[in-house]
Amino acid sequence: MSIQLPKLFESRMQRWLGDEYEDFIASYERPRHAGIRVNMLKIGLEDFKAASPFELKPIPWCETGFYVDENERPGKHPFYHTGLYYIQEPSAMEPAEALNPEPGDRVLDLCAAPGGKSTQIAAKMRGQGVLVTNDISTERTKALAKNIEMSGVRNAIVLNETPDRIAEKFPAYFDKILIDAPCSGEGMFRKDPDAVRQWEKHSVDVCTVMQRDILDTVASMLAPGGRIVYSTCTFSPEENEAMIALFLARHPEFVVGELKHSPLLSPGRPEWVAGLAESGGWLSPLLEQEARQSEPGFTRPEALAQTARAARIWPHLAEGEGHFVCVLEHTGEKAARAEGAAGTASGPIIGAGEILPAPSEGGRKSGGPKGKGRQESRFAAAPRREDKSARQARGRRQDAYIREEASEDDVRRACLQFLSEQVTVPIFGTLLISGDYAYACPVEPERLRGLKVRRSGFQLGMVKAGGRFVPSNALAAALSPRESARSLNLSSSLPEAVSYLKGETLTFGEERIERGEGTDAKGYVLVSIDGYSAGWGKWAAGVLKNEYPAGWRWNG
C-alpha cells in the first residue's frame, strides 16, 4: 500500500469493521475523487452544464456537485476566478445539504475556514438572511474571506472568534448552525498524507474535548426549533456517535433528525459505542469520565439508538472520503420572525442617501426607506445638510488626507456617491464604516462590537488618499454586468481573459465598454469573462488600469 496508515488506526478499524475491513482497506489503493460545486449565486445549473469546460459526473448527495478529473486542473480556468464553482472534496458537500439553509435564515458556520461549506450555504441562501461564518484560526480566516468574496456572497459576516465569545453576542439567535468540527481527520488519510502524519494516539482524545465544548456552546446560540448539523471527517465513534449520545444526555431538548439515507450514505453505528463502553479501555479519558458523570450518558439505549439516524460516507462504499454527518433538531417551538427582519429581502437597504438605523432584529425600524418602489430604485445619494464647522473640518481633512484617516462620514459619503453612480441595484444591510472600509452589514452592528471581525458584512470598498472611493473586488464579484454602470466582457477562449486575471493592463477603445446612454466610458468598469463578473478595471483614454487584487490573481 502506498499510504502508510498508523498501526493503531488499522487495528481500531479492523475491530469495528470486522468482515468489512478488507474492502475498507482496499479503498486506500484507489485514487481519491475530485469534485467541484456549482455556485448558484453566479450561474444556473443548466447554464453551467452547457458552459462547463470539464466532463461532469453528478455527485449523488449534492445536486450542484460534480466529480471532475483532477488532471483537468479546475483551479486553472478563468471560470474558477469568476466564482462559478468551488473545488470541494465530494463528501464534504453533504453537511450543508443536511443543514438545508433557506433564503432569510440566520445561519452560523462555526468552524468554517477555508469556506467550502460556507460558500455552499451562501448559495442556498441566495443573498437573503444572515450568514455568520467563523474560524478560530486568524490565518485561515484570510482564505475564508477571500472565498466568500470570490463567490459573490452579499450577506456574510466573517469572524475570527472563539465559540463562547460569539455566544455572548448571539444568544438563541440562529435558525441553523453548522459545526464542521476540528477532528482527528481519519477520513482524509487518502486525500491528504499530512493527515496521516498528524494523527497520533492522542488525536482522538484531544479532539473530543474540543468537540464537547463546541457543541455545548453552540446549543445556547440556537433559536428554539432550530437545527444543528454536526460533521467530522473522521471515523472514530468517540468523536461521532459517542459525542452525539453524550450531547443528547446533557441536552434532552434535542433529538437526532432524519437524513436521507441511500446505499451511499450509511447509517451511524451506535453498536460500536455500546461495545466500547462495555469493553473499556477504548474510550478517550474525557468520554469515560462524562459517561460516568452524566449517567445514564450514552449508555442510555434510547439516546444512543438515535445516532443510527446519522450518516457516514465510507470510501469503500461511495466515491468520496470518510465523513460523518448528524442533524440535531431542537424540539422547542419556532418563533415567528417579523417581516423585514435584518437581512431579509424586505429589509433595509443602503445607498438611499441617508444613514439608516441599524436593522431591528424583529423587523424594520422607522426612518429607513420603505416600500417596494424604493427597493427597486437606483441609488440616489441625497445631499445632506452640513453646518459651517463641519464644512471647515472636512476641508481641513481633505487637505491632509494622506496623513489623516478619513472620518466615518467621509467614507459613508464617498461610498454612497460611488454606489449612486456605478451600481444599478439596491444593496441590503446597514452601511457600517470600519476604519477606511465600508460594509453592508446584515445584522445590528452593535452585535459585532468587541468581536474579532475580519469582514463586518459585504465589503463595498474603501476610501483612499484624497477621499477617492475604491470599490472592493467583493462588490465586483457579487454584481452581474448589468448591475454596473459600465462593463466589459472578455472571452475565456482568448488570451485577454488570463491577461486580465494576471493583473495586466489592457488596451482597447471605448466601443467595447457597455454602458447606458449618456454614460461616459471613463471610469470604473466591471470586467466579466463570458458574462460572469471577475473584478474592476479603470478605463481612460484607451487603457484599462487593472484593479484585480494581487491576492486573487492567476499565478504561473
Ligand SMILES: C[S@@+](CC[C@H](N)C(=O)[O-])C[C@H]1O[C@@H](n2cnc3c(N)ncnc32)[C@H](O)[C@@H]1O
Ligand atoms: C474541518 S476544518 C473546517 C473546514 C470548513 N468547514 C470547510 O468546509 O472549508 C475545521 C476548522 O475548525 C477550526 N477550529 C478549530 N477549533 C475551533 C473552535 N474552537 N472554534 C472555531 N473554529 C475552530 C479550524 O481552524 C479549522 O479551520
